[in-house]
Amino acid sequence: MTLEDRGPGPDAVYREELLAGRFTIQTCADCGLASFPPRVFCRHCGSDALTRVEASGHGVVYSTSAVRNRPDKGGDHNVSLVDLAEGVRMLTRVDGAAPTEVPIGARVKARIVTGDVPHVVFDLVTE
Amino acid sequence: MTHHDLRGASAVVGVGLAGCGEAPGRTAMELIGAAAWNAVTDAGLKMTEIDAVFGVSAVHGMPSVTISEYLGIKPRFSDGSMIGGSSNVAHILQATMAIKAGLCSTALVCYGSNQKSASGRLISSAAEFNPYEQPYKPRFPITAYALAAARHMHQFGTTRQQLAEVAVAARAWANRNPEAYMHGPLSVDDVLNARMVCDPFGLFDCCLVTDGAGALVIVARDRAKDFPKKPVYFLGGGMAHWHRSIMQMPDITVSAASESGPRAFEMAGLEPADIDVLELYDAFTINTILFLEDLGFCPKGEGGRFVEGGRIAPGGSLPVNTNGGGLSCVHPGMYGTFILVEAVRQLRGEAGDRQVENPETALVHGNGGVLSSQVTSIFGTEATL
Numbered sequence: 319m320t321l322e323d324r325g326p327g328p329d330a331v332y333r334e335e336l337l338a339g340r341f342t343i344q345t346c347a348d349c350g351l352a353s354f355p356p357r358v359f360c361r362h363c364g365s366d367a368l369t370r371v372e373a374s375g376h377g378v379v380y381s382t383s384a385v386r387n388r389p390d391k392g393g394d395h396n397v398s399l400v401d402l403a404e405g406v407r408m409l410t411r412v413d414g415a416a417p418t419e420v421p422i423g424a425r426v427k428a429r430i431v432t433g434d435v436p437h438v439v440f441d442l443v444t445e
Numbered sequence: 446m447t448h449h450d451l452r453g454a455s456a457v458v459g460v461g462l463a464g465c466g467e468a469p470g471r472t473a474m475e476l477i478g479a480a481a482w483n484a485v486t487d488a489g490l491k492m493t494e495i496d497a498v499f500g501v502s503a504v505h506g507m508p509s510v511t512i513s514e515y516l517g518i519k520p521r522f523s524d525g526s527m528i529g530g531s532s533n534v535a536h537i538l539q540a541t542m543a544i545k546a547g548l549c550s551t552a553l554v555c556y557g558s559n560q561k562s563a564s565g566r567l568i569s570s571a572a573e574f575n576p577y578e579q580p581y582k583p584r585f586p587i588t589a590y591a592l593a594a595a596r597h598m599h600q601f602g603t604t605r606q607q608l609a610e611v612a613v614a615a616r617a618w619a620n621r622n623p624e625a626y627m628h629g630p631l632s633v634d635d636v637l638n639a640r641m642v643c644d645p646f647g648l649f650d651c652c653l654v655t656d657g658a659g660a661l662v663i664v665a666r667d668r669a670k671d672f673p674k675k676p677v678y679f680l681g682g683g684m685a686h687w688h689r690s691i692m693q694m695p696d697i698t699v700s701a702a703s704e705s706g707p708r709a710f711e712m713a714g715l716e717p718a719d720i721d722v723l724e725l726y727d728a729f730t731i732n733t734i735l736f737l738e739d740l741g742f743c744p745k746g747e748g749g750r751f752v753e754g755g756r757i758a759p760g761g762s763l764p765v766n767t768n769g770g771g772l773s774c775v776h777p778g779m780y781g782t783f784i785l786v787e788a789v790r791q792l793r794g795e796a797g798d799r800q801v802e803n804p805e806t807a808l809v810h811g812n813g814g815v816l817s818s819q820v821t822s823i824f825g826t827e828a829t830l
């Protein structure tokens with residue numbers, strides 16, 4: 319038995335899904351754990367039984383920083399680590415507060431940004 | 446006492462630095478060449494007597510091959526494994542293995558960069574395109590360490606003042622080291638009031654960008670006394686890495702130093718309380734705190750409180766980063782070489798105004814990438830064999 323090694327790989331499929339408006343995560347049919355970024359086999363148990371599911375988009379800010387830039391160079395921007403409900407962590411940006419004022423532990427919701435490199439950012443969830 | 450085959454199997458018999466600070470008009474290879482010549486000369490050897498080269502560079506794809514050619518060496522064994530700033534610390538372990546296995550007899554370990562004069566910015570192993578990171582415009586490696594610091598502050602109550610104590614201690618050591626790039630007073634307030642770079646880091650929480658090269662000569666234990674300088678013996682080494690990208694680090698407040706450290710201590714048959722001087726890779730102020738915790742010098746989460754009150758500064762109870770560190774002495778992209786050289790100088794008693802009183806043991810901890818590769822080496826004088 320060998321792994322599929324031709325055609326669009328997990329990275330390309332993830333990107334295509336994002337462009338189609340779906341934020342997807344791989345989960346393992348054997349151990350139940352999720353993998354991100356995409357893999358060709360489960361990084362937790364080695365199984366090839368990975369399936370792609372649409373992520374809930376719910377997350378919590380694990381850590382956060384503001385990259386400081388002069389206003390003429392675009393100003394400050396936020397960079398955060400967000401733990402998704404599915405159990406994976408992403409590097410991302412959190413919007414909805416000043417770049418320096420994103421609270422660790424805050425609840426956030428995913429939003430897809432398309433473009434040359436489609437990616438997922440998060441908005442603070444306001445109760 | 447442990448009986449690991451590699452404990453005490455090799456010794457450092459030559460060290461050299463070149464171009465530390467600013468070396469305008471010099472290429473990276475010229476700096477590596479000068480450091481290698483200085484180390485080989487320090488050992489009383491000729492370059493042609495070197496038969497193994499362990500080298501890295503930020504700008505050469507086959508570093509040990511290019512370095513060997515430049516130095517006029519035809520090595521019997523060569524390794525350019527690139528694991529970031531900890532590479533040369535790992536090379537000490539690999540050189541010891543190669544010597545013990547009879548694959549070579551006289552090894553050169555080296556690194557150098559002209560990045561300050563050539564570009565003025567940090568050229569590091571962390572600069573790699575990653576489609577899952579780049580869209581968010583992180584300023585790597587700084588942002589990754591800033592995220593670790595922010596989480597450490599959130600989880601354990603570590604403060605910016607405590608981070609600043611690390612920078613202040615490093616500067617106080619640098620003020621005793623004429624070779625350090627930064628001199629002059631630096632207070633906690635100076636650190637807190639500096640321009641913010643990447644929260645919670647201001648300018649002085651971040652390492653320098655300098656030029657510089659370093660090199661060491663390693664031989665088998667049974668030859669260690671055949672050289673002019675006091676030999677410094679390798680007692681233990683350990684490596685660990687768990688991630689390359691910061692988003693894949695399981696808990697960003699716990700580095701793989703928590704595995705590399707115990708591996709090195711086990712080989713050496715020593716414990717943290719046995720270590721007289723520490724040289725920890727301080728690319729950022731949080732590094733020193735994380736590594737003090739992960740290597741067992743204080744409990745997890747206590748590192749911020751541990752460094753308060755000048756404990757790791759000159760005159761404190763635990764001498765850490767005695768050359769002034771990557772924060773105030775030298776940081777040409779990959780800093781592991783320079784903490785190795787400082788540990789050797791301390792154990793030889795050659796450290797001048799910053800000399801720790803009669804140290805018998807030194808711990809060197811190298812870090813690479815974004816808290817990624819962690820390598821610990823422990824060295825000792827003849828009395829520790």
Ligand SMILES: [Zn+2]
Pocket residue numbers: 346347348349350351360361362363364365
């Ligand atoms: Zn699995």
